[in-house]
Amino acid sequence: MKDELNKKRNLITMKLNFEIGDKVVSSSLITGEEGLIVDIRSQVPEGYQLIETEQSCFVINSTMSEGVYIKMVELKDKKPDSTRPENNLVKNTIHFLTNTDKEVSRTTVQGADKSKVKVMPPRGYKFASPMWNFVVISSTNVNQKMYVKSNGSTITRPSAKPVEELMVFQDTWQYSGYFTTFSTNTQIPVINNSGKTIYYLTNNYDFHVRQMANHAGQTFCQIADSAWVNITDMYEYQPIYTQITIKQDVYARLHDFRGNVVARRQLTPGTTWYTDRKMNIGSSTYYRVTTTTWVDGKDVVTSRT
Template sequence: MKKSTSLLLSGMLVSGMVLGTIVTPATVHASDDAAAVTQADTDVVNNVTYFDRSGATVGANSTKVTGTKGAKITAVPDGYALADGETAVFGNDNANVGVKVTPMISAKVNFVDQKGNLVKSETINGGDGNAYTMSTLPNGCSWPADANKTITLEQGKEYNVKVNRQVTNTIIFKTADNSEAGRTQVFGEKAGDTVTLIADQIPAGYTVDSNDLTLQSDGNTQFIAVTKNVEGITPFTATVRVGSSATTLYTVNGKAITNRLLAPGSDWKTANKLVLNGKAYYQVATTEWVPADKVTVVSQTDNNTDTNSTVEKADRKTVTTKNVAYTPLYDGNGKEVTNRGLGASSDWATDQMQTINNVKYYRVATNEWLKASDIA
């Protein structure tokens, strides 16, 4: 509020002089209003007496409760809830206030479908005599158009609540070898509806051909094929050539394909390399892979960082060089290390072996490999 001042003049004005009384009223400042608002928001302490629905006192005759004047009193004794309709608020400091409360109780709710069959039972909690509105449904159910979702809780009473049960199918996920990878349930209004599997329903680490499926009759079980996600696939653009004999193809899971072979000496373009259980494969068709140790890379793009190799656990613990003055070493890509070599008839521990372009190597240091042909 802006500062305001008024003058009340009484009397007569004679020759420029005022005869009478000048009255100056009190001045009101904006800060005075602010103080008044702050005072209204100040916490107060009230003496609260709790009563049950019969009017009997609950607990002590009065309990000191702190709150803001005009705010609803929500604090209640342990094991009680505010009775429906109770609207008591904090009064002036040290005011006496009565609050109606009701004991907390538990009640059993049975969800019953349109055929009268029990779908699920659950326990709910609330104040005795208070209204309770249900917000969740059992999986695969919906509310009827005339559903009454609100009940009045009464001690010792059991409630049957009507729901519409949807068509339910059990989905069992199977791998190529018929092993079960997991299962879930799907729901819909009627058989023939299309439902979509969400990511959480598909077993972790697996992929389905399609997330959409058609509901069958209620209670049916459907089997869905899944493929285990494969790690270790990296881009590798090249042309590979099959060796002197026909070569078996494999799936991405390492399973042999029995009705197809690659002809001897034939060339195949590849875009990806797979390492599965320590063995390398090259992709020569959408679902067909050829073992890296059965082909030779005859051309590849410059941006490939991989080699035509397969790494696996060594088939021996030590290797011994031949009795020659100097035995060369090679890096993990089969390139000769020019500044190091091994002495004659020396023993070296090994943990891995790999084949690069049909040449076998044993690892004798972090990135140093010895050709199998140089072993005694």
């Protein structure tokens, strides 16, 4: 009965597999609408923590419903006071603005740095983009903007369009592809249809992009209604669920999402690795083996589902 209700509400259930090395030590389920960003730190088994390169938030994605694998390490210091995220809270001030940049209210929220916190709009207003009712807590950008509009009916002069309806994007075209945010910048700006920055994202947020457009000589991916990210702050990938085996005579180097060698560590010949996505750079194919590292397809001898 529960599964039938979830289908009617278009809810997706994802399985989180927490592993040490290649051994899964615990699993849990998260459920939500596609595109919902979920903080998974509360799901981490007691006595463990995510590795430094592992993302702490996942986007509900129908292509990953069969399961995602999350790398952990055992806690060396089991004292809860030094490991729990709530003991390292950062305060951010949220400025609620109209489409003319007039501030109508402000509030203060707190959370762990780079975590997602849900925000309620001020009384009498609703968010300009209903999907984005949250902020990503930042220790460097403590003042954040959120755009809202009146919750009541308004009279619109026929000779003028609301500012937010003025599209700055040109040459819009349909596109279907999977992208992840990744940039050397501390924060990745998300702009609305008017070209204004409405909030910021960090690395490793996944999106199914269905539309692209040009603006100011650059290409942008639409991640939600009136929400766009510069394609230079993202990389495209293909979701897969398989295992790859390293060639017997090769110590495989690890690369970043641009194909650059990033680590001294090498993968041992003949070892098998789980991969959840691949990407193409020129004529080369790369397979992801951790959240931020990839192995060159020329070093892979076999793959199996």
